[in-house]
Amino acid sequence: MTSLDTTPRQVPALGAPTLAERVARVPTPIWVAYGLTAACLLLLGLSTSNGFDPDRLLRILSNAAPLGVVAIAQTLVIINRGLDLSVGPVMNTAAILTASLSAASGASLATTLPVVILVGAGIGLVNGVMLAFTRIPPLLGTLAMATVVQGVNALVTRGQPRGVVPGELRQLADGRVLGLPFSASLLVWLGLLVVVGLVLTTTVAGRQFKAVGANPRAAWLSGVPVRSHTLTAYVASGALAAVAGVLLIAYSGSPSLTAGDSYALNSVVAAVIGGASLAGGHGGMTGTFAGVAVLAFLTTVLNSYNIPSPVQLVVNGVVLILMLLVNSRLAERKGRR
Amino acid sequence: MSSAAGSLLPRVSTTSLRSVGSARFLWLVAALVVVVAAVALPAFRNPVSVGSLLASLTPILLIAVGQAVVVMYGGIDLSVGATAGLATVLVALSPVLPGGAPLALALVLAGGLVVGLLNAAGVVAGINPLLMTFAMSGVVQGVALLLQGTEGARIPGAVFDVLGASVGPVPLLAVVALVVLVATWLWVGQTRTGRVVQAAGYDRRTATRLGFPVRRTTFVVYAVSGLLSSVGGLAIVVRTYTADALVGSSAVIDSIATVLVAGIVITGGIGSVLSVLPAALIIAVVGQVITLTGTDSYYQTIFKGVLLVAAVGVYSLAGKKITVPWRLRQPAVARPADERSAS
Numbered sequence: 219m220t221s222l223d224t225t226p227r228q229v230p231a232l233g234a235p236t237l238a239e240r241v242a243r244v245p246t247p248i249w250v251a252y253g254l255t256a257a258c259l260l261l262l263g264l265s266t267s268n269g270f271d272p273d274r275l276l277r278i279l280s281n282a283a284p285l286g287v288v289a290i291a292q293t294l295v296i297i298n299r300g301l302d303l304s305v306g307p308v309m310n311t312a313a314i315l316t317a318s319l320s321a322a323s324g325a326s327l328a329t330t331l332p333v334v335i336l337v338g339a340g341i342g343l344v345n346g347v348m349l350a351f352t353r354i355p356p357l358l359g360t361l362a363m364a365t366v367v368q369g370v371n372a373l374v375t376r377g378q379p380r381g382v383v384p385g386e387l388r389q390l391a392d393g394r395v396l397g398l399p400f401s402a403s404l405l406v407w408l409g410l411l412v413v414v415g416l417v418l419t420t421t422v423a424g425r426q427f428k429a430v431g432a433n434p435r436a437a438w439l440s441g442v443p444v445r446s447h448t449l450t451a452y453v454a455s456g457a458l459a460a461v462a463g464v465l466l467i468a469y470s471g472s473p474s475l476t477a478g479d480s481y482a483l484n485s486v487v488a489a490v491i492g493g494a495s496l497a498g499g500h501g502g503m504t505g506t507f508a509g510v511a512v513l514a515f516l517t518t519v520l521n522s523y524n525i526p527s528p529v530q531l532v533v534n535g536v537v538l539i540l541m542l543l544v545n546s547r548l549a550e551r552k553g554r555r
Numbered sequence: 556m557s558s559a560a561g562s563l564l565p566r567v568s569t570t571s572l573r574s575v576g577s578a579r580f581l582w583l584v585a586a587l588v589v590v591v592a593a594v595a596l597p598a599f600r601n602p603v604s605v606g607s608l609l610a611s612l613t614p615i616l617l618i619a620v621g622q623a624v625v626v627m628y629g630g631i632d633l634s635v636g637a638t639a640g641l642a643t644v645l646v647a648l649s650p651v652l653p654g655g656a657p658l659a660l661a662l663v664l665a666g667g668l669v670v671g672l673l674n675a676a677g678v679v680a681g682i683n684p685l686l687m688t689f690a691m692s693g694v695v696q697g698v699a700l701l702l703q704g705t706e707g708a709r710i711p712g713a714v715f716d717v718l719g720a721s722v723g724p725v726p727l728l729a730v731v732a733l734v735v736l737v738a739t740w741l742w743v744g745q746t747r748t749g750r751v752v753q754a755a756g757y758d759r760r761t762a763t764r765l766g767f768p769v770r771r772t773t774f775v776v777y778a779v780s781g782l783l784s785s786v787g788g789l790a791i792v793v794r795t796y797t798a799d800a801l802v803g804s805s806a807v808i809d810s811i812a813t814v815l816v817a818g819i820v821i822t823g824g825i826g827s828v829l830s831v832l833p834a835a836l837i838i839a840v841v842g843q844v845i846t847l848t849g850t851d852s853y854y855q856t857i858f859k860g861v862l863l864v865a866a867v868g869v870y871s872l873a874g875k876k877i878t879v880p881w882r883l884r885q886p887a888v889a890r891p892a893d894e895r896s897a898s
Contacts, residue, residue: 354867362863369856483693496683531697538690546681
């Protein structure tokens with residue numbers, strides 16, 4: 219009689235998932251985002267004769283570095299159920315400050331850049347305190363902050379930003395790293411992307427950060443310090459926007475009161491293409507990279523057909539609306555299951 | 556007081572009048588600001604200054620009334636500035652158009668209406684209103700910049716004859732703005748559709764379950780906002796004499812700040828459209844004082860940002876709960892330790 223079968227049955231291993239399982243686990247928005255990237259890449263490649271030239275593609279991505287960095291900032295805030303409309307003016311502040319500090323005698327980038335980033339983080343801190351400790355909606359709080367920062371920028375510069383952009387800073391955007399066909403600004407962007415992405419997905423603090431966005435109350439009940447994570451989101455956003463401002467001035471070469479303004483819309487577009495949802499908790503660096511790539515490729519395609527820049531504004535707006543539609547449909551389907 | 560008002564305005568409900576009464580503090584502040592400005596600055600009492608005050612008040616008032624309706628409904632419209640800019644550009648097209656000025660004016664109104672309906676279509680399809688109107692403002696601004704072309708747009712005189720007309724000493728558009736304000740106040744407070752706007756703003760789910768036409772009302776409120784933004788754009792044309800796609804960009808923060816100062820709760824359903832008048836007056840008078848005293852006009856920008864935060868802060872301290880439907884962040888509040896006792 220063999221009533222007791224002691225041989226263990228085959229149970230699925232809990233450890234390392236197989237490749238198929240990993241693929242099945244990739245969220246739908248990531249598929250959509252990279253599908254869109256591939257489509258834009260195809261469009262880009264077919265628009266000119268040597269479209270798939272890797273040098274050219276890397277160059278395009280290098281130029282998108284300011285948007286890439288500010289999109290990281292926006293994604294962090296959106297994961298936290300927020301929205302940061304002040305990134306554009308903060309970028310302008312960073313650019314203006316970099317130029318005017320560099321104009322002083324004895325200034326070096328080693329002293330200038332920390333100051334600029336600290337100022338960005340400081341503005342972010344004000345945002346964070348305002349939004350973590352009061353019930354002001356983030357849209358209104360950051361819109362007000364954007365207005366104030368814009369006003370201060372104009373007031374301090376008297377409407378005429380001055381200063382110099384040091385040569386080594388220009389090298390950041392124009393130069394090539396070790397003769398390779400991309401600039402240091404691309405490395406800055408990708409470095410920040412990888413670091414923030416790893417912190418978000420592998421560390422306890424990063425997982426808590428996403429948990430706060432997904433359900434603040436549940437996170438709070440689980441002992442997660444909700445407010446300090448909100449504070450972190452906005453401080454990081456301010457600091458990253460300042461970095462983006464520095465990259466922008468390295469690329470454009472002159473400080474401006476308005477150059478950063480379009481980045482508020484574009485960073486939200488990039489994050490949303492990448493699967494970030496305003497309901498919080500969703501989105502990540504993998505998707506946001508695709509979002510930035512889509513915008514960069516699309517802009518280049520439009521430029522290569524000599525399509526005027528207002529059309530790009532229209533296209534970006536329409537892309538955002540379509541992506542929001544797709545995401546809301548996806549969320550609805552998921553909810554029904 | 557209510558009986559006297561009742562006999563004067565037999566159709567106006569007590570709730571509409573009560574909401575005006577609860578805003579008496581705001582009216583007081585507005586009156587105080589005007590009196591102080593008039594006493595302290597002789598230049599403020601100058602008829603020219605009064606005229607320019609009315610000219611700058613009119614667009615704020617028109618656009619803020621539209622914004623107030625949307626906020627009352629529990630939404631938000633960030634495309635008002637771009638729509639106003641589009642209106643200025645469309646007016647400037649009138650020499651090119653076969654129909655001339657009348658066709659251009661019709662196009663302006665149609666443009667605002669289309670933008671509003673598209674916004675509503677997105678919101679009804681489940682897109683967050685904030686992002687929908689944000690994206691829309693990009694689209695509208697792009698279209699306006701395209702239409703504007705490269706050469707400086709001139710506004711033809713025929714348009715000014717219509718828009719710049721005045722009733723006695725008061726500009727026609729200021730009268731229009733005032734009529735629109737009162738009409739919208741009565742509409743939101745008195746009519747069936749207006750009550751649906753309030754109900755849907757106060758509690759969307761319950762309003763839908765009660766069978767109110769919430770979806771249809773979405774189209775109405777965003778269309779009203781789009782339409783009033785484009786009329787606001789016409790008022791900007793009368794003031795600045797130029798067509799510029801970006802001229803309305805400050806209208807977004809102006810209108811939102813005005814609505815919040817007016818005490819309309821950002822969650823919707825609470826507040827009175829009539830309070831938009833004192834709120835707009837405060838903003839316009841402060842702007843006028845800044846201009847008259849020769850203070851740097853950038854202070855005005857900073858003032859608006861601070862005012863926006865202050866308004867939200869004051870009203871939230873006054874005990875009105877601010878949790879935004881499209882934002883969903885719940886305050887983290889401790890619950891009694893019943894879980895602990897169970898274990």
